[in-house]
Amino acid sequence: MIIVISGTPGVGKTIVSSLLSKRLSMSYLHVSNFVIDRKLYKNYDTVRSSYEIDDELVAKELNAYLKSLKNVVVETVYPSLVDYADKVIVLRRDPRELYKELNKRAWNVNKVIENVEAEILGYVSQEASEWFREVCEINTTNLTPEEVVEKILAEECEKIIDWLADPEIQEFMLSLDKIIN
Numbered sequence: 081m082i083i084v085i086s087g088t089p090g091v092g093k094t095i096v097s098s099l100l101s102k103r104l105s106m107s108y109l110h111v112s113n114f115v116i117d118r119k120l121y122k123n124y125d126t127v128r129s130s131y132e133i134d135d136e137l138v139a140k141e142l143n144a145y146l147k148s149l150k151n152v153v154v155e156t157v158y159p160s161l162v163d164y165a166d167k168v169i170v171l172r173r174d175p176r177e178l179y180k181e182l183n184k185r186a187w188n189v190n191k192v193i194e195n196v197e198a199e200i201l202g203y204v205s206q207e208a209s210e211w212f213r214e215v216c217e218i219n220t221t222n223l224t225p226e227e228v229v230e231k232i233l234a235e236e237c238e239k240i241i242d243w244l245a246d247p248e249i250q251e252f253m254l255s256l257d258k259i260i261n
């Protein structure tokens with residue numbers, strides 16, 4: 081069984097994946113760590129503070145490795161790297177909360193805002209829906225990580241979340257645009 085836990089950075093993937101894997105006695109694979117451990121990156125972008133990856137190479141190595149594991153919870157920002165999954169969960173978080181969360185990281189302001197805007201526009205959710213037939217979205221805002229795990233186990237999914245339907249989040253996005261422009 082392969083369970084993919086995806087979402088924008090800061091939504092709670094690591095904590096939820098780790099709890100879920102323990103709860104189900106499954107292995108846990110953090111794709112970014114896999115890429116770093118196996119040196120599957122092309123280079124490190126110091127401006128963006130992130131590794132640039134060769135998608136095809138990572139997908140090839142990752143899927144070969146996943147085949148060797150029976151039961152695994154896979155955490156990734158890029159769901160399309162995974163060829164096959166039994167369940168795909170995309171965690172979502174109120175962009176205003178996510179902004180506070182990402183500001184705690186030692187990231188430059190552009191990187192924080194790019195990621196918050198990616199959450200507002202639903203990039204990861206869109207990628208997951210294009211790649212997999214069925215995707216379960218869970219809004220983690222105001223839930224504890226344990227409650228998120230319970231929802232995953234109970235398959236309590238929401239409709240695809242559209243943050244931009246909320247006028248306050250539209251305003252928030254405009255205020256972010258002003259900071260970077």
Ligand SMILES: Nc1ncnc2c1ncn2[C@@H]1O[C@H](COP(=O)(O)OP(=O)(O)O)[C@@H](O)[C@H]1O
Nearest residue numbers: 088089090091092093094095096220223224225
């Ligand atoms: N449901 C939650 N409620 C409160 N804080 C959370 C929740 N999920 C994650 N966090 C906190 O948010 C931060 C980011 O979580 P993390 O699991 O590292 O996110 P990701 O792996 O998606 O980047 C951590 O400090 C974590 O403790």
